Amino acid sequence: xxxxxxxxxxxxxxxxxxxxxxxxxxxxxxxxxxxxxxxxxxxxxxxxxxxxxxxxxxxxxxxxxxxxxxxxxxxxxxxxxxxxxxxxxxxxxxxxxxxxxxxxxxxxxxxxxxxxxxxxxxxxxxxxxxxxxxxxxxxxxxxxxxxxxxxxxxxxxxxxxxxxxxxxxxxxxxxxxxxxxxxxxxxxxxxxxxxxxxxxxxxxxxxxxxxxxxxxxxxxxxxxxxxxxxxxxxxxxxxxxxxxxxxxxxxxxxxxxxxxxxxxxxxxxxxxxxxxxxxxxxxxxxxxxxxxxxxxxxxxxxxxxxxxxxxxxxxxxxxxxxxxxxxxxxxxxxxxxxxxxxxxxxxxxxxxxxxxxxxxxxxxxxxxxxxxxxxxxxxxxxxxxxxxxxxxxxxxxxxxxxxxxxxxxxxxxxxxxxxxxxxxxxxxxxxxxxxxxxxxxxxxxxxxxxxxxxxxxxxxxxxxxxxxxxxxxxxxxxxxxxxxxxxxxxxxxxxxxxxxxxxxxxxxxxxxxxxxxxxxxxxxxxxxxxxxxxxxxxxxxxxxxxxxxxxxxxxxxxxxxxx
Amino acid sequence: xxxxxxxxxxxxxxxxxxxxxxxxxxxxxxxxxxxxxxxxxxxxxxxxxxxxxxxxxxxxxxxxxxxxxxxxxxxxxxxxxxxxxxxxxxxxxxxxxxxxxxxxxxxxxxxxxxxxxxxxxxxxxxxxxxxxxxxxxxxxxxxxxxxxxxxxxxxxxxxxxxxxxxxxxxxxxxxxxxxxxxxxxxxxxxxxxxxxxxxxxxxxxxxxxxxxxxxxxxxxxxxxxxxxxxxxxxxxxxxxxxxxxxxxxxxxxxxxxxxxxxxxxxxxxxxxxxxxxxxxxxxxxxxxxxxxxxxxxxxxxxxxxxxxxx
Numbered sequence: 001x002x003x004x005x006x007x008x009x010x011x012x013x014x015x016x017x018x019x020x021x022x023x024x025x026x027x028x029x030x031x032x033x034x035x036x037x038x039x040x041x042x043x044x045x046x047x048x049x050x051x052x053x054x055x056x057x058x059x060x061x062x063x064x065x066x067x068x069x070x071x072x073x074x075x076x077x078x079x080x081x082x083x084x085x086x087x088x089x090x091x092x093x094x095x096x097x098x099x100x101x102x103x104x105x106x107x108x109x110x111x112x113x114x115x116x117x118x119x120x121x122x123x124x125x126x127x128x129x130x131x132x133x134x135x136x137x138x139x140x141x142x143x144x145x146x147x148x149x150x151x152x153x154x155x156x157x158x159x160x161x162x163x164x165x166x167x168x169x170x171x172x173x174x175x176x177x178x179x180x181x182x183x184x185x186x187x188x189x190x191x192x193x194x195x196x197x198x199x200x201x202x203x204x205x206x207x208x209x210x211x212x213x214x215x216x217x218x219x220x221x222x223x224x225x226x227x228x229x230x231x232x233x234x235x236x237x238x239x240x241x242x243x244x245x246x247x248x249x250x251x252x253x254x255x256x257x258x259x260x261x262x263x264x265x266x267x268x269x270x271x272x273x274x275x276x277x278x279x280x281x282x283x284x285x286x287x288x289x290x291x292x293x294x295x296x297x298x299x300x301x302x303x304x305x306x307x308x309x310x311x312x313x314x315x316x317x318x319x320x321x322x323x324x325x326x327x328x329x330x331x332x333x334x335x336x337x338x339x340x341x342x343x344x345x346x347x348x349x350x351x352x353x354x355x356x357x358x359x360x361x362x363x364x365x366x367x368x369x370x371x372x373x374x375x376x377x378x379x380x381x382x383x384x385x386x387x388x389x390x391x392x393x394x395x396x397x398x399x400x401x402x403x404x405x406x407x408x409x410x411x412x413x414x415x416x417x418x419x420x421x422x423x424x425x426x427x428x429x430x431x432x433x434x435x436x437x438x439x440x441x442x443x444x445x446x447x448x449x450x451x452x453x454x455x456x457x458x459x460x461x462x463x464x465x466x467x468x469x470x471x472x473x474x475x476x477x478x479x480x481x482x483x484x485x486x487x488x489x490x491x492x493x494x495x496x497x498x499x500x501x502x503x504x505x506x507x508x509x510x511x512x513x514x515x516x517x518x519x520x521x522x523x524x525x526x527x528x529x530x531x532x533x534x535x536x537x538x539x540x541x542x543x544x545x546x547x548x549x550x551x552x553x554x555x556x557x558x559x560x561x562x563x
Numbered sequence: 564x565x566x567x568x569x570x571x572x573x574x575x576x577x578x579x580x581x582x583x584x585x586x587x588x589x590x591x592x593x594x595x596x597x598x599x600x601x602x603x604x605x606x607x608x609x610x611x612x613x614x615x616x617x618x619x620x621x622x623x624x625x626x627x628x629x630x631x632x633x634x635x636x637x638x639x640x641x642x643x644x645x646x647x648x649x650x651x652x653x654x655x656x657x658x659x660x661x662x663x664x665x666x667x668x669x670x671x672x673x674x675x676x677x678x679x680x681x682x683x684x685x686x687x688x689x690x691x692x693x694x695x696x697x698x699x700x701x702x703x704x705x706x707x708x709x710x711x712x713x714x715x716x717x718x719x720x721x722x723x724x725x726x727x728x729x730x731x732x733x734x735x736x737x738x739x740x741x742x743x744x745x746x747x748x749x750x751x752x753x754x755x756x757x758x759x760x761x762x763x764x765x766x767x768x769x770x771x772x773x774x775x776x777x778x779x780x781x782x783x784x785x786x787x788x789x790x791x792x793x794x795x796x797x798x799x800x801x802x803x804x805x806x807x808x809x810x811x812x813x814x815x816x817x818x819x820x821x822x823x824x825x826x827x828x829x830x831x832x833x834x835x836x837x838x839x840x841x842x843x844x845x846x847x848x849x850x851x852x853x854x855x856x857x858x859x860x861x862x863x864x865x866x867x868x869x870x871x872x873x
Contacts, residue, residue, distance in 0.1 A: 284821040293727025
């Protein structure tokens with residue numbers, strides 16, 4: 001059988017080139033979309049340079065990279081049994097050095113090929129063909145091939161795995177009736193991979209067949225639970241920490257949860273060899289000041305994340321450097337729409353109307369970030385549709401509460417994590433802002449681990465959401481009916497339909513028109529009260545070179561070296 | 564004497580038994596939540612049921628308690644949810660780390676506080692006594708988290724003399740022990756010094772000391788041969804109780820300096836609801852508490868002839 005080759009250029013690419021030429025899209029938007037459509041990064045940059053006249057390669061670094069050294073990073077070292085069920089970025093950061101992804105989204109928000117070296121999408125965005133890189137070897141000597149990719153997709157979409165990837169790849173999932181019903185008579189559905197959704201074309205080519213158009217397949221394939229594990233992962237124990245087989249540039253040499261993880265450079269890595277000899281993750285616990293104390297006294301070279309309240313401390317350490325990334329990271333005071341009193345949209349809207357977003361940003365995050373608009377699509381997302389900022393409106397909030405039968409006021413309790421402190425600061429400011437409308441908001445502060453247990457169960461809670469490169473990605477994860485991470489239990493067929501449609505639209509401008517509707521629906525349904533989009537920060541020693549803070553604080557350390 | 568010791572050991576065993584029942588009931592009364600903790604929030608009902616069945620959770624409560632106690636006495640504390648290894652693999656190294664921290668703290672704190680207490684108590688009301696007493700009260704009233712921040716600001720961020728964390732990531736280091744030990748010594752020293760001072764001051768006013776001085780014995784000899792022996796009985800008990808305090812009191816210090824000890828383990832186990840670790844830590848803490856109390860009682864009775872072993 002003749003092997004099918006992915007088509008090199010998508011028919012939409014020439015039109016995009018024209019849009020860049022005429023200024024309809026900017027350089028970043030152009031690069032993002034053409035690389036998504038299968039153009040190699042080098043060709044995309046060259047095309048952009050040809051059209052805009054900008055330099056193809058960034059200015060050369062003043063110093064040449066030096067090989068060797070051990071990079072010590074202060075970060076929680078958590079268990080990392082199964083990448084498919086990772087629920088913390090920290091887990092993926094240790095694993096990320098050993099196991100790799102089919103695609104990689106850089107700190108510039110542009111997605112590039114990685115284990116998948118080229119790909120193409122059908123015109124209707126329902127068939128994606130992934131050409132896999134040859135010559136990639138697992139650390140156990142096996143060759144990486146299509147069986148690995150098919151195995152991972154099959155595992156992610158198996159309900160028994162319990163992976164959040166099932167929501168991410170909802171376009172490859174079919175719900176079947178189990179015949180059972182809940183107490184209120186709703187049929188219980190079992191979601192599993194659509195038959196034939198993943199097809200092995202040959203040893204190095206895999207084809208995905210989607211139920212509906214989907215734009216963000218490459219971006220989704222760099223979401224942190226999508227690291228590719230070996231095709232015998234479960235047969236070999238299903239525990240990455242005990243059996244650390246990967247294709248990545250580093251090998252796990254030591255691992256103790258709560259203490260440290262040690263990784264050493266792999267000699268036979270398929271890609272560019274990393275500069276560092278080794279990486280040591282050191283766990284300094286939950287105390288935020290400890291990582292900076294370790295940095296100040298030269299015990300670590302990098303601190304995973306620095307809270308906004310510690311910027312002054314970083315600036316006071318002579319040898320330290322502050323990293324900042326503009327992100328779509330946020331926190332949402334989210335309400336479960338099927339539980340009292342939030343089953344009444346008037347109550348939810350009243351909570352939303354009490355917020356002064358700019359003031360919440362100033363009070364809780366020192367103004368570093370952007371005020372949000374209660375719809376979970378960020379201005380840094382390419383398809384964000386500009387909307388007027390919501391205004392604080394106590395008169396309307398009181399009116400709605402009275403209509404909902406709470407004329408005497410309403411007692412609410414919000415669950416909130418203790419750390420990071422800005423989340424608690426938001427909750428405290430919201431408490432004050434709710435008072436004039438007659439909402440007596442009590443804050444139930446809980447340790448982070450306890451909140452992790454109830455984040456998707458609590459009726460009213462403040463949940464942090466990490467950055468994702470496209471707006472449709474987070475809406476698919478959190479607000480589509482019935483997906484595992486739908487913490488609000490929001491279910492709106494019209495919203496789902498529009499989201500299906502937006503997720504399959506190639507044209508950013510066209511998608512933006514649909515996003516405007518989606519944003520409006522979320523605002524009107526008042527599922528969340530969302531105060532702000534925040535910048536994230538990290539701190540490091542000045543001798544650390546080549547490190548860029550990723551908006552999701554994913555550690556990409558191949559190009560990092562120590563001066 | 565033997566009867567007294569046996570009675571104390573009997574009390575100790577009963578206390579341990581009562582606490583073990585409480586710990587078991589508090590943490591394991593609801594099997595469903597145990598399964599959720601162990602298998603994680605994404606586990607299915609079917610997985611939880613299988614796990615509960617495999618681990619005997621459908622048996623009557625008293626059978627489960629009996630099994631749990633038997634395993635516990637035999638050193639099988641279960642598997643940590645967070646660390647994914649048997650609890651004993653983590654517990655003993657962590658206890659050893661706290662023992663090191665405690666030993667170094669005691670090695671510094673006991674001589675310093677005893678000398679300060681004795682010197683202050685020798686001449687009650689003197690300028691030296693008042694200086695030592697005021698300093699002791701001040702240091703004891705500053706909580707560990709405040710002195711930890713203060714000492715860290717001075718020695719780590721300002722002077723850059725000492726390492727800011729004590730995780731021993733690159734092997735054992737005495738330098739990393741300095742700040743945690745300093746915080747503990749500063750906090751505890753004042754208390755022991757004050758107790759020693761009070762005891763010494765009491766002894767110094769007794770008729771036999773007055774007689775010894777009036778007999779014309781050298782002052783140093785009066786202190787060392789006559790006063791100290793009696794004055795140190797009360798501080799002995801206090802010091803024994805400090806072992807118990809150290810085990811739980813180090814939580815703040817271990818957390819702040821990321822020292823991998825028992826206190827930090829207990830705190831993190833509680834925050835992560837790692838129930839088998841919490842159970843083991845609670846039992847160890849209770850054992851240390853009742854054991855030190857027993858040793859203090861027996862030792863006190865042995866040192867002070869006024870106490871009868873009746």
